[in-house]
Amino acid sequence: MLLGLRIANVAVIEEVEVAFGAGLTVLTGETGAGKSILVDSLNLLLGGRADADVIRAGCEEASVEGVFARTPVLGARLEDLGLPDLGEEVLVRRVLGRTGRGKAYVNGALVTVGVLGKLTRGAVDLAGQHEHVSLFDSGLHRVLLDRYGEMETPLATYFGEYSALREVDARMEALGGDESKVRERAEFLRFQLDEISRWDPEPGEDARLDAERKRLSSAEKLKRHGAEAELLVAGDESSALETVGRALGLVHEAVKCDATLSPVAQSLSTALSELEEAQRRLNRYVEGLESDPTRLADVDERLDGLKRLCRKHGTTLDGVLKKRGEIEAELGTLENRQEVLEELALERRKVEERTRKAALALSKARSSSAVEFSAQVREGLGHLAMGKAAFEVRVTPGETLRPDGLDDVEFFFSANPGEPARPLAKVASGGEASRLLLALKRALAGSDACGCYVLDEADAGVSGAIADVVGRMIKEVSSHRQVLCITHLPQVAAYADAHLLIRKAVKAERTVSQVTVLAAGPERTRELARMMSGVEVTREALGAAEALVRSAHRSLGSPRARRESGPEGTPRGRLRRTA
Known part of the structure; x- marks a missing residue:
């Protein structure tokens, strides 16, 4: 659900801030x-x-900022995209600049516009006054049917099998190509394998060699430092061993008179033992260090060779070893090409059988949903004074397996009784398409994952008695989903839970748009009267507007008290700054 919107410096809008509620x-x-x-x-x-x-x-620059209620879907997308999660709300912001590329933010984090789109996709369904044009696209019909029928599970099952089939096809195509190309590929793989095998790298070898190189190249320095350290530990009367030994002797004498010094004696004894061990280790280390230029040159050469392998076959030595395994596997496949092709052909038959079975199950589910969906849409059309119109969702299975299944899905429609239903694009007028759009929204409202519908004059081409029915239907949709509706029809506006008036004003000799939240009662009634009569609001128009509101609430069975107080979530409050 959209909770709020702030717009700054967009067209005639200087600054507008609106909060939205449910309904x-x-x-x-x-x-x-x-x-x-x-x-x-x-x-x-x-x-x-x-x-x-x-x-x-x-x-x-211009900016737009919105606040959405955090849903489980949005929360999962935030996690998938690695974006901050603020809890109950998701704050998004878009900034446009004249001189360069704009910026986008999600919960204060800078993102690309592509990431912004991935996050908010499906959070709002924008239905403009020209959206009925998209209804003529039969490619959209399958999407709408699948949305209504909640086909996520059968679609996922089918697509998993279909992907496996495409993978087998790709492997067969790679093996079944031109003989000379297959031979060239095998020769190239052997060349790569020989190159890696000449060096015969081992896991972790580069790290071990690098450590050895550092030790060999610093042998003289290490030997000098080790000898000096040994001298300080046990070299003369001022060495650490001698000093700690004398201290231990003194404390032992003192313990004879005061036993509380026993822990000190123990600590010094431990320190003396550790110093003796350190001296022995330093001695062995220094004696074992030898400068070996020949070994250093061998290590350098080996490291250089391994680095070249990494540059050519993998960024790391582990990557090179993985690549060697892949090359060996592919080479083995090519060398046993005919046998592998026969195995793949057998595998393909099995996978295709599973894929077609999943496709038929998907087709059956679609056909069942098509009957229900058609009935739902026809019911909606009946409410819109098109009760005799024919509407049918036809699911036609084909033979070719596609990413979305076997089916062609198309809406068929006839507004005139007795006329056969034909593809929607060939028969629906603009006004008919507008009403059909509302009937579709009504049918989808209960199953659609979208939390907010925005209808931008989707009631275009509707007038008279039908306008009241349109308003009632939009109100019905709003019982399932938040609906924001731009309308010129007072019959629609009369059903509102909240009413926003947008008007122009002059500020500092500049035209600006202002948004006013109209209170239930006289303010809303006056706006409805203006919509009826034009600039001059007459007494008759006010009376008609009051009657319109009463009629709308009678049709919904709403008590006057609820009408006067407005629903919970009526626009109020302010947005928080995100970035």
Whole structure:
């Protein structure tokens, strides 16, 4: 759910901050007041394309900031994308600049626009007044059906088998190509294998050789330091051993008179033993150190060779060893090509059988959902005075396995009784498509994972008695999902839980857009009257607006008390700065 939106320096908007609640929020105002700018700004938070032309004249940058309720889906995406998680809210921000690339932030962390889009994808469903054009795209029809039928599990099962089939095909294609290319590939692999085998690297060898090189190249220095250290430990009367030994003797004498010094004597005795051991080790170390230029040269040569191998076959020695194993496996496959091809052909038959079985199960599930989905949409059309319209989702299985299954899915529609249903793109007018869009939203509202629908004049082409039914249907959708609706229809606005008025004003000789939260009662009634009568609000229009509100609430069975108080979450409060 979208909790809030702050916009600064976008088009005619200087600065606007709006909080949103659950249910239906309508946005009204005169044409050109800036209603659609809010929708366009929200689209920027969804990773939409940005244009520097939208920056307000005289400003160097524009910004849009939004607050979304944190859902399990958003929480999982934050974790997958390695982004901060603030708990109950997700704060996103987009900044556009005139002179360079913009910036995007999620919970204060700088991200790319691509990452922003991945995070917010599906959090908001933008349905513009021209979205009905996308309904004519049959490619979208399968997506809508799968969304309605909650096909995630059968789709995942099918795609897993389909991916396995494609992998087998790729392996067969690599082996079944031109004979000369296969031979060339085998020769190249043998060359690589010979190169690695000449050095015959061992796991961890480079680290061991590097340590040995450091020791050999510093042999004289190490020997000198070791000898000096041994001298300080046990060299003369002032050495550590002699000093600690004398101290231990004195403390032993003192213990005869005061036993409380026994722990001190024990500590000195331990120190003396450790110093003696250190002296013996230093002595052995110094005697064992020899400068060996020949061995140093051998180590240098070996290290250089291993580094060359790493540059060619892997960034690390472990990578080289892994590459050797891969080369040996591929070479073995090529050398036994015919036998491997026969094994792969057998494997492919088994995988294809499983894939087709999963595809048929998916197709069956789609066909079942298509019947239910069609009935749901027809019911919605009936509420929109299109009860005799025909709507059918046709699922036609094919033979070719595709990433999304075997099925072609297409919506068929007829607005006229007795006329056969035809593909939607060929028969639906703009007004019919607008009503069909609402019927689809209604059918999807209960199963859609999206938390917020934004309807930007999706009621275009609707008027008269149908407008009231449209408002009622949008209100019904809002009982399942948060709905933000830009509308010019007072019949729709009358059903609002919250009402925002967008209007132009002049500030310091500049046009700006302002957003006002209208209180339930006279403020909302006056705006409905303006929508009915135009600039001049007449007494008759006010009376009609009051009647419209009463009618809307009667149709919903809502008590007046709830209408007057407004729903929990009516816009209020402020947004927090994210970055």
